Amino acid sequence: MDILLTGGTSFFMDAMIHKFTKEGHRVFVLSGNHSGNDKYKKVFEQYDFAYDATVINEVMESIKPDTVIFSGAYDSNYSKHSDQSQIVSYTTGLVNLLMALQCSDKKVRFIYLSSEQIFQENYEKPLKEEDMPKAYSPFELAIRQGEQSVLNAKTQDNLDTYVLRLDHLYGQPKEAKDFREPLSEMCREGIFFHNINTNKNNSCSLLSVGDAAQHIYTFAMAEEPKRRLYHISSGNVMSETDIATAVASGMANGNKKITVTERSLGNAHHTRLSAEAFNLEFHAEYKDHPEEQIQRIAWYVKKHAKRFYQNKEKRISFSNRILNQLYMIFQILVPYVENTICFIPFFMLNNRAVGSQYFANLDFYLLYVLLFAIIFGQQQATYSAILATAGYIFRQQYTRSSFEVILDYNTYVWIAQLFILGLVVGYLKDRLAAIRQEDKREIEYLKNQMDDISTINTSNVQIKNVLESQIINQNDSFGRVYEITSSLDQYATEEVLFYAVEVVSKLIHSKDVAIYSISNGDYARLFAATSEKARCLGNSIRYKDFADMYKEISRDRVYINKDMKEGYPLMADGIFSESKMEMIIMAWDIPWDRMTLSQANMLRVTGFLIQNAVLRADRYMEALEAKRYHEGTSILEQDAFKTLLGAYIQASSRGLTEITVLRLELGNNSIEGAGMILNRALRTSDYMGQLNDGHLYVLLANTNLSNAAFVMDRFKNLGYDSTVQDVEEIQL
Template sequence: MNVLITGGYGFIGSHVADRFHKEGYEVYIIDNLSTGNASRITFKHKGYKLSVQDGKCEEIFRMGKFDVVVHLAAQTSSEVARANPVRDAETNLLGLINMLNLSVKYNVPKFIYASSADVYGEKTNVPIREEETCTPASPYALAKWIGEIYCGKWREMYGLQTIVFRISNAYGPRQSERSGVVSAFLNGALSGKPLHVYGDGSETRDFIYVEDIADAIYRASLSPIAGTYNLSTGMGTSVNELIDAFKELRDMGEVVYNDRRPGDIGQSVLDNASVKRDLDWSPIYGIREGLKRTYEYAVRQQQAETQQAQAAAEVQSAAAPAVRSVFRRLLPYAENLLAFLLTAWLTLGQQYSSYGTIDVKLFYITIMGIMYGNRQSILAVLLSTGLFVYHKTLGGRELVALMYDPDFFFRVAIYLFIGLVVGYTIERKNAQIQQQQQQLQEVEGKYEFLSGIYEEVREVKDELQQRILNMGDSYGKIYSVTKELESLEPEQVFHAAVNVVRSVTQASEVSIYVVNRNRAYLRLVAHAGTNQAVRSLKVEEREDMAMVLQDGKLYVNKQLSPDRPLMCAPLYYRDQIGAVVAIDGLPFDKFSLYHQNLFKITCDLVSSALTKAFAYMEATENQRYVEGTSLLRPEAFREIMRAKKQAMEQYRTPFLLLRGEIPGDLLFETANQIEGMLRETDYTGLDEKQRLLVLLSNTNPEDASRVIERFAERGIILGEVKEAV
């Protein structure tokens, strides 16, 4: 059994992971470690540092085959929610939607969502029942409430079994100091700091111990319940009573009362009668016992002092990278200045005369552009221009006269041109290199992620034999589905077959066509799916069907042509192709050689069932048909009607029933007249009053009118039957 816990390195998530691990589950965890800590989990598990809205999560679902998903990942800070509602929505809403969609796509049986008592808002009537109207008072509570609605809609639209727990104030070991009043008071008591109370202390909360929450979530994973439940103790404890309970454990520091914060609720106690009744669960730990266990855990973690010392050392060591970062930013300017001083010395010094007309400043600008790009090359242009002006004025030129000298502007233009060209070229090259490096890092990150998954798949390779042995329930499911084919009525076999093929292959569209006498047409006899199937196919116009009828083999639409089904397979009767099964809407990961073989084997089972049904029909032909005619006796016709009605109820497959009067002395003449007037999928028979019945498969009233006219031309008057037969 596999369980995925989002936010599994968090306070509640780590306890939930512990519980599932103790029950023998394989635990998978998705956590971005924004507030979680991987050290909270000490047993062997599979953990992924990802955000729940990340697209890479699909790879985990593809590999995991989860039996239950527990969604605990959330942005829980009300302050962050108010300051940055976009970030809050990304985690609490987009992340939830991603998990819901993946759970549906990969057939997860159960989805458990952790909501909050905050969704109720301020209520005066306590304890609060689940039916109470929700009036969220903060962005965090609003996001949780909307998340509940999403869970309900996914249950309605996709059949995903979702359970929502509105959790009251959780407390216990591993809770961070800023995550709850119990944790804040505990840390204040251990450090001797004042306890800050927001309000007058009369505010009540329904404090529930974290292990009770983990127990309820585990029980829910095994239970058939669905819907929304309060998860609480059903008892309120005021903040002042909480302080008194702490004082029984150790001396407390000063208590400081502050104004209540915006969005804080005065009274919050949840009614837990529903979850106690439906889940057969009740909280084990009262507030005092839970506080004692939490306090004892905190005392054992008194190594916090050494951890704080290590943290201080890390803060000091963190200053060194900051200094190096500043140094790296200033280094180009320092090197530019040194290069400029060297250029000025060569330009103004005595050695300059030996260089003839060589302008050293051009080399200086070019080198700065090559080394550092645009910024330093432009700075070099400005410094070189200033040096040029200074050098000219030093030689006796007036500054005003210099402004009218074409040589001056030409020289400055050369400096600027070289600086811009070299700088732009280097900047462009650096940008391309940086882009390539970024792409390389993304590819390496994806490769590392997929490599990790590949290694994990290799780890479970040796367990495949045991997994196969444990797949008895899957084989049992296939067996129970194929039991539907055990009918001796071909019509029932056809309609059962679409259900069998759909269940085994997981295709959304399944159609079965029977072959007419001259193999020129295929008539729809059974269909399951949301799209309307074509009722009649001309073989010469359909290459896929022609190939199946000619070769007698499985056809696979490898080109993924939109006008053809993904797969077609023949159904045999006495070494002849009597029908064709077509499937479409197959999930992409099921479009494999394995599922092709699975489809072929399933069609062989259907062929076997049809062979038995037709053999039975032949053996009991005297009991099925009126002697000397092709008219079904009333009892045989009723069996076919029952199959048609079942297909109508289950798959919305239409049919029409027509009835007409036949004089007894014209029975055989009428039977001979109508033979060959109907399709292979239609039926004719008699009712108990010896009236003619005509059953038209996959037929609408417009088509029926043409049939009625055709019969009228032969002197047989038919009318549509509305009542049941």
């Protein structure tokens, strides 16, 4: 499946990526920001775009995801300290994603991750999905609004939307933004004050990131969930004191102990989610133990304390705040101070021009206003016009009284022309600047659009090349699978069963593979194996005793030993004929990161591809045993025995089976008589027959020399001596 994960870098995203890639799915990441500083190595492709970017439609069209997981409350791009603009961006980005998915021509499952934070009151009982959240702070309100948007978004048949609320998620943080309460504050107090204050009345249920990733994966793979809203909670309730004690234990170092101080302040606070519905429907199990995990987290945080707390303890002093305010005021006043200083020379020039033969008609104040209007715009033009008016009135008072200046209509005409010219020119300047700025923003926007399109195109080319390489060259490509499985056609019918185990070994990349043939209702005998480890269960097993394995393969499903049970293969699959199990394929040596759904599917496909050839060969062997005996005996005819022995010798030379060949000394006894007597000492997997020299031979399948000694003793007790033959010297 193609999985799209959204969110900034965090320990939670790491766990999700690891889980889905480990299970064989193709993971894409939408980081939610343009920086692109942090790159994930295990993802198929990473897109560094904001959620509200206009290219999201193109991204969705390029990926065509089967499932989208929106990290929501656990997106490191946002937090409870986010400002209003970031919260608005969060909401608009979510809506943009939903709209892009609704336009898709492919059915998509959208999973929104919320948290217990939207319940901001005190609750006595564990909260169920039906309980109404009560959020008050801006970020928690945005998370709650996101839930409602997602649940109301199912307006088309191609979009299935769900909400998962995780209860007090915790994990080992990568940086300060990953830290969540109450661990963050407790670790801070432990590092800086060597004392942790707790309220013993408060408690919560902690959910590890490993368990959360497992259950989100289970939900994403489910075919038809019964609900659209689920709670996921471990149910491991811990008081604040218990959590603080675990933190103190993890931070303890020699004589430096961390003390825990219990207090009973205020009302008790209990916010726990009930995961009853999820656990019942998906059979959820929670494996991580909070106490051990918290101790490891506390030790790690203390070791890297500077990474998490170096900026949090800094505070801006009062004097610095005053200086910052003065600096802002100074920046505002500087343009007006500059204007005032420039007014002085123009005032002096105007005074000198009065009565001058050459400059009397030159208006220096008008030049001054026009100069500032052209360069600085309307605001400074208005201020310069006010200064010029004051300077003009002041100069007129040299020869006239203030009353005369005020009554002179020429004064008002001059002031009017000064302000009109200044404001008009200033307006044109501001308008041109606004147009230039708008053009610059548009060019920048188009440039970003081109960069985004180029990034998407580059990503598409990379995806195309990777997929092309996988189809043509990869070991698991259809061509490669067909090439390996079709190699069985070159072998004789009696050899197919031996070489089928090699085919399975190549395709699932395991050097320890065994094939068991069902000999009767309860037992299976080893037919071929690629190594000693693959033979560890012995030549014959009662396969129903392996209850977990039998339960899966009897239902025609691949068994995966995820619990690493001792004595069980890591993977097993059955080969059926007409609803009857005929064979069991077991694989032992598989790396843990390859024990995935993809590997299980490969084993299943391999079994189907070799099924016809293997069953045909198995029936041939049974027919060979049943129809080509000396009449009235269990001794194979010479040609049949030579063919069978040759197949076993060839397989033995390639390490696929172990055989021992015994030559019997009959003395004066007839072959028919010996056959009837010795048949009682043979196992179901052993064969008797004659070769060209006329002697009677016994083929002991999957038997080494030490085990052959027991068979030889049984023959001797029946009156027949036998000797071990070197298979290389046997003439067929």
